[in-house]
Amino acid sequence: NGTVTAPAKIAKPYGVLKVEAHVGREAGREQITVLHPLDGLELSSQRLSIADATPAAAATVAVTGRDDQGYTAPIDPRDLDLDYDHNVVDIQSVDGKLKIVPLVNASTLLTVSVGDTSVKLPITIGVQTQTLYDFNDDVLARWRNNSTAATTLSVDPDGLRIDFNAMRNVGIGAASAAQRIPVPGQPLRLRVRLKSSISVPNGLTYLLYYDANGKSTGIYGTALTASNDWQYATWTLPANTAFPITINSFQGINTSVAQQKAGTFILDRVEADVPTSIELPAQPALRADPLISSDGSLLQSNKTWQFATLSDVQFTADNPALTQVATAAIKRIRATKPDLLVLNGDITDRGLPQDLTLARQVLTDAGCDLIPVGQEPAANSTPDAKAGSVPCYYVPGNHESYGLNNVQSDLTNFTNEFGRPYRTFDHKGTRFILLASSLGSLRGTAWDQLPMMQQALAEAQKDTSVHNVMVFAHHPVDDPAETKSSQLGDRDEVALIENMLTDFRAATNKGAAMVGSHAQIADVHRVQGVPYMVLPSSGKDPYGTPDRGGFTGWVDWSVDARQNADEQWIEANVRAFAQSITLDAPASLEVGTAAQLSGSIVQPQGVSAGTRVVPLRYPMSVDWDGSSNLAIGSGKDAVEEARDAGKVAILDPRTRTLTALNAGSVSVSVTNDSMRAYTDDSSLAPITTSKTIQVVPSTGDGQDTAQVKTGS
Structure with missing residues (x-):
């Protein structure tokens, strides 16, 4: 009947089915790739708004499945379970997609499911354009200048007039x-x-x-053209926006100095396209990626080696306070004895000569041996831990290209201080490709680095001494935030990079990964077999929310040269800074019951007291420990081993579930890195807290899960 059913099991990373069809003497042949089991569902729209309840206004939505390695395939509507209000929309299968036909002006929440995996799509029908505000009140009292430099605000018959000189940002x-x-x-x-x-x-x-929730969010919109006519700047709100909102400011930005010109804005009114209301679904919980260690433990063998990453500290010669963060962080990193440290951009907040001179001094004094291009240590060398320094590789960010008043220029000052901003080198079987994205794209920053990357990958395919590839650039290929405002701007360039890395993995079965910063949200996502990680901020206040990766810290990495791309060849310990830790655990548990532990850290502001509260869970690596009668591990085998060893309890670091095995007293602890001004090694002491839980004999009432009660 023309239907192909995937087998239950396949070879890694995917299987291939060969299909033939015959009609008389004619034959057709096709290969079908079969992916790993479904790990997630994605829709082509995250929120669907249809203007009118007419068949002509019907919209189409594609459903895509993603496996645990980031490989994707379309899912046919016949394999979907759909739940929605049939009085509001009619949903049909057309060309392998869902055709959504509006019936009335109303709303419904469409739930698309495949087995235990589901995704929700809010659908609204009916949209009205509303004028929210006219610039005809006391505009000079209501609005202030919000530009790079001084501007002149005045009342115009048509609204609020802004006259300005050539500058980067102009607005109110x-x-x-x-x-x-x-x-x-x-x-x-x-x-x-x-x-x-x-x-x-x-x-x-x-x-x-x-x-x-009182959180500020900046979004970027459509272009403006130089004209005497009225025009619109339009912004699309993220699908996960927490309504209602209030508008605070507007700007027009030209990052290129050549495009910055004196001129005038006349602001007339603010409008909104408001659809029928709907209760938006809660954001789904983050899905843990195995690249990030759940408990801070890393791959360990005689073939593993470690390196570290740090980014987004952002100090200047005029405002050097955050140099203390850089100093303390590098001192702490050196104590873990990494082979090297990648500084992935925005170490400074500006790129004037005095800022970069200060950066060299701070980094060197903290123990960075800044390696010039072409003078990298031998590929199989291990730095002397007693030498007082660690090899450091400085990748520039956008702020290293900024001049006065945050006007973006180029990397001339950076190059004068640190040398060429891109390079490749090998270390213990890993080929590092360090790229400069400072101007928002790779080709726009330095075209020559793209053929350099292409050649480095081509040679790594054939070189048996290269087991995997790590690519670094300050701008990530994808911003984890809905606004997508902090990522490489040229999406064709992003597609090229992704294809190059996926093709490299497919051709060699060698690992490939790429690391970015800039968005300041700790995150991992996979595209066609390649993991892409975004590093947390190390000093500057992060952009993201604390419960979804918006925290400060650094990342410790372990690489296993023996493992190929299908296996765990790399692992990251995401180490968040803390000034205090709260751990919530039950005071007691009965044998045979379990409780999920929780807690949070409060993060410092630089090296001073802060207020940011971050939950003890992914994407942070939580360093769990405890008394000798506590086992830490995941899976049924780990539970049985702990029971056979006579342990009182076992903690699963992935789920934070504490299971009581035998009567007794057991303690659980959590440790995080501190962030204080460095004075001596004692100032690097970590922050630790612990709780003691009494495990009592079972009463036999059949309860499986204990309620968490705070204990000491």
Whole structure:
């Protein structure tokens, strides 16, 4: 009947089915790739808004399945279970996709499921354009300058006039929280109607708003053209926005000095496209990627070696306070005895000569041996841990290219201080490819590094001494945030990079991974077999929310040269800074019951007291420990081994589940790196807390799970 059913088991990383069809003497042949079991579902739209309840307004949604290695395949509607309000929409299968036909002006939540895996799509029908605000009130009292330099605000018959000299950022912000523009409902898009005498590239009109939780978010919108006519700057709100919101500020940005010109904005009004309201689903929990160690333990064997990464400290010669973070972090990193340290950009907040001179001094004094291009240590060398320094490789970020008033220039000052900003080198079987993305793209920053990368991958395919490849650039290929504002801007370039790395893995079965920073949200996602990690910020306040990777810290890595791409060849210990730790655990448990532990850390602000609260869970690696009668491990075999060894309890670091095995008293502890101003080695002492749990004999009431009660 033309239907092909995938086998239950396949070879790694995927299987291949050969299919033949015959009609008379004619034959057709095709190969079908069979992926690992389904690990996640993705929809082509995260939120669907249909303007009118007519068949002509029908929308199409594609459903894609993703396996644990990031390989994807479309899922046919016949394999989907759908749950929705049939009075609101009619859903049909058309060309392997879902055709959603609106029936009435209303809303429904579509749940798409395959087995135990599901994803939700909010659907609204009916959209109205509303004017939220006209710039015809006391605009000079309500709005203030929010530009790179001074501007002139004045009242114009058409609205608020802004006259400005050539500069990077031009705009306005609310004079106070009370002056922000309230936005009703759950709008899809926001628009500002204005006249602009200058051009602003697509993706560089900027709008900042505050959501229902009081969190500020900046989003980037459509282009402006130099014209005397009215035009719109339009922004699409992220699907996970917590409504209602209030608008705080607007800017037009030109990062290229050549595009910065004197001119005028005249702001007329702010509009919103407001659909029918719907209760938006909660954000799904983060899915843990095995690249990040759940408990801080790393691959260990006679073939493994370790390195470290640090980024986004962001100090300047004018404001050197965060140099203390760089010093303390590097001192701590050196204590773990890594073979090398990659500084993945934005170590400084500006790229003037005095900033980069300070960077060299701070890094060197902290123990960085800054390796010039072409003078890398021998590939199989191990640095002397007693030498007082560690080899460091400095990858520039966007801030290393900034001049006065955050005007972006180029990497001339960086190159004068640190040499060529891109390179390749080998270390113990890993080929490192370090790229410069400072101007927002690789080709725009330094074209020659793209053929360099291509050649490095081609040679690594044939070189038996190279077992895997690690690529670094400050800008990630994908920003984990919904706004997608902190990633490589040229998406064709991103597709090229992803294809190059996927092709390398497929051709060699050697591991490949890429590491970015900039977005300041600890995260891992996989694309066609290749993991892409975003590093946390190390000094600057992170962009993301604390429960989804928005915290400060550094990353310790372990590489196993024996493992190929299908196996665990690399692992990361994401080490968050803490000033205090809270651990929630039950005071007691009965034998045979279990409880899920929880807790949080409070992070410092630089080296001073802070208030950011981060939960003890992924993507942080939580360093669990405890008394000698506590086992730590995952899976049924680990539980049985702990029981046979007479352990009182076992803690699963992946799920944070504590299972009581035998009567007795057991302690559980959590340790995090501190972040204090460095004085001597004692200032590097970690932060630790612990709880003691009494395990009592079972009462035989059949309870399987204990409620968590705070104990000491």
